[in-house]
Amino acid sequence: MRIRCTLLILVLSLATNSSFAQSESSNWALNVGGSFINFSGKPPFQGEGVNFQIPNVSITRYIDKGFSAGGKLTATGIDQIDGFYTNTYDLLLIDIYGRYDFKRSEETWVPYLMSGFGMLVKDKYGRGLSFNAGVGLTYWLFPSVGLNAEIAHRFVPSKYEGSFISHTQFSGGIVILFGARTGSRSNKRLGAGFCSY
Numbered sequence: 001m002r003i004r005c006t007l008l009i010l011v012l013s014l015a016t017n018s019s020f021a022q023s024e025s026s027n028w029a030l031n032v033g034g035s036f037i038n039f040s041g042k043p044p045f046q047g048e049g050v051n052f053q054i055p056n057v058s059i060t061r062y063i064d065k066g067f068s069a070g071g072k073l074t075a076t077g078i079d080q081i082d083g084f085y086t087n088t089y090d091l092l093l094i095d096i097y098g099r100y101d102f103k104r105s106e107e108t109w110v111p112y113l114m115s116g117f118g119m120l121v122k123d124k125y126g127r128g129l130s131f132n133a134g135v136g137l138t139y140w141l142f143p144s145v146g147l148n149a150e151i152a153h154r155f156v157p158s159k160y161e162g163s164f165i166s167h168t169q170f171s172g173g174i175v176i177l178f179g180a181r182t183g184s185r186s187n188k189r190l191g192a193g194f195c196s197y
Contacts, residue, residue: 031058031148033173035074037091044126044163048088054078056171058095066103071096074169092121093169095132110138118154126163130154134169144177 034054039045053074060070074093080086097116104110113135120128134152141147150171156164 027062028178029060029062029070029175030178031060031072031173031175032056033148033171035169035171037167037169039165039167042165044122044161044165045089050085051076051087051089051091052078052085053091053093056173060099062105066101066105068099068101069097070099074171090123094119094121097132099136108140110140112136112138114150114152120154120156120160120164122163128156128160128164130156130164130166138175140175146175146177148173148175 033056034052035056036050036052038050039048041047041049045051053076055077056072056074058070058072060068062068072093072095074091074095076087076090076092079090095116095118097114099112099114101110101112113133115131115133118130118132120126120130122128132152132154134150136148136150138146138148148171151168152171153168154166156166
């Protein structure tokens with residue numbers, strides 16, 4: 001538990017520091033939330049129905065023309081909440097990904113496609129790798145604050161079936177955009193997303 005808390009603090013510190021260290025025209029987004037996976041008790045997750053992961057933290061950097069890239073850390077940091085859930089297995093998921101948002105980066109509603117790779121750890125010893133593909137949607141409440149939902153399927157090769165199986169992860173969180181914005185968009189109350197100029 002102590003290692004997970006230290007790792008989370010380190011990721012958040014690096015994300016915040018790197019965000020403010022960028023040039024005037026760059027933009028980063030920090031997403032903090034939670035996620036869940038329904039394993040339905042299938043091997044090698046016997047006895048586990050839905051596994052909840054809190055926190056789910058990602059940082060994304062806008063590149064150009066609707067493309068962005070980033071990394072995500074998902075952990076079973078809170079094993080249980082009385083009366084709501086109890087996780088049988090402890091998961092740590094580390095992902096790198098690319099996104100394409102159909103050049104809608106500055107709209108209020110921003111749908112996107114994503115794909116990438118993940119490193120999966122179960123109960124500290126079970127290991128696996130995955131290819132991830134999914135869809136997401138961000139709704140910007142204000143120019144720098146939005147809500148995000150994402151569905152990603154993790155394709156796990158059969159050689160890792162002793163520890164993991166292919167599964168779908170549902171995520172949600174709050175997105176905070178960092179980086180200076182200039183131009184007409186910065187004066188809008190609604191309409192946000194990554195800066196593309």
